[in-house]
Amino acid sequence: MKNLDKIKLIYGLGNPGKEYIFTYHNLGRDLIFPYMENLKEGNFILYSYYRDLILGIGKVYMNESGKAVKELKDRFKLKPSNILIVHDEADLEFLKIKISYNVGASMHKGVESIFKYLKTQKIYRLRIGIQGKKRKRAEEFILKRIKGNQLKDLEKAIKKFKIILDLLNEKPIKKLSLPSNFLKNGDI
Numbered sequence: 001m002k003n004l005d006k007i008k009l010i011y012g013l014g015n016p017g018k019e020y021i022f023t024y025h026n027l028g029r030d031l032i033f034p035y036m037e038n039l040k041e042g043n044f045i046l047y048s049y050y051r052d053l054i055l056g057i058g059k060v061y062m063n064e065s066g067k068a069v070k071e072l073k074d075r076f077k078l079k080p081s082n083i084l085i086v087h088d089e090a091d092l093e094f095l096k097i098k099i100s101y102n103v104g105a106s107m108h109k110g111v112e113s114i115f116k117y118l119k120t121q122k123i124y125r126l127r128i129g130i131q132g133k134k135r136k137r138a139e140e141f142i143l144k145r146i147k148g149n150q151l152k153d154l155e156k157a158i159k160k161f162k163i164i165l166d167l168l169n170e171k172p173i174k175k176l177s178l179p180s181n182f183l184k185n186g187d188i
Contacts, residue, residue, distance in 0.1 A: 005081040007124065007168045009054045011069050013087035013110045015061050022151065024130040025142040028086035029057050030154070031128070031161045042075065044068040051169045062110040066117025073118065084124045084173065085114060090138035092129025094150055095157050095184035099176065100125050124173050126164075128183065157183040 014020060014029025022030060036048040036055050044067045047056040054076060058068035073083065081101075087110060092098060102122045105111035115121045130142065146154055160183055167176055 005079075005124070005172055005174065007053065007084045007173050008078055008082040009056060009072055009076065010050075010084045010086060010165070010168070011056045011058075011065075011072065013062060013065055013085060014057065016057075016059055020143070022146045022154065023143050024146060025062065025088055027088040027128050027130060027154075028126075031086055031158055033057060034158055035162065035165060042071050044071050047072060050165050053165060053169055063113055065110040066113035066115070069114045070117040080118050080120050080123045083118075084126055084168070085111065086126045086128065087111060088130045088142065089127035090129075090131055090142070092127060092180075093131050093133075094129050095153055096129040096180045097178060097183055098127045098180060099173065099178070100127060153184060 010032060012028035012030070012032030014026035020026045032055050035050050036046070036057070039046050039048050041059075044058055044060050044064075045056050046059060047054055049055070054072065056068065056072045058065055060068055069083065069085070072078070073080070087108065089098065089106075089108075091106065101124050103125075104121065105115060111125070114123065130138075164176075164178070
């Protein structure tokens with residue numbers, strides 16, 4: 001079990017402002033925010049604690065997320081491998097998940113910003129699908145509001161996200177074994 005990275009910070013990518021809540025591009029932020037209580041504030045960040053984890057979101061827009069993540073990293077003296085970024089992924093079906101480490105940003109501007117400010121791509125990412133059954137280019141829908149059955153599925157996924165938080169409090173991310181449909185179809 002040597003060298004297994006313990007996640008200490010979970011950062012939800014998204015844009016600040018009510019107009020972005022429950023849009024596809026805000027999925028990371030929308031999953032984390034309900035678990036943030038007693039918010040504390042920094043220059044670019046809002047953060048709180050969930051048991052042993054630090055939960056963070058930005059006061060900056062998506063494309064400047066690197067400033068916020070770097071502020072949290074420096075404030076809590078974290079290694080990049082202690083950080084999990086939760087974000088939307090246009091290459092995955094809606095609410096399917098994939099955990100990755102040390103892979104490219106796939107043109108995601110928020111992730112690119114984090115790589116730039118941390119000077120590494122060696123961070124963990126929980127990528128959450130936003131693609132519908134009929135494939136579209138991300139630019140066509142990422143800022144649109146999630147509606148209908150997808151919104152109902154997202155509301156269930158927010159409740160299930162607590163399980164991920166609890167698991168990450170107990171074990172290193174490399175020991176986390178979640179099926180790709182965990183947020184969408186798995187039982188609570």
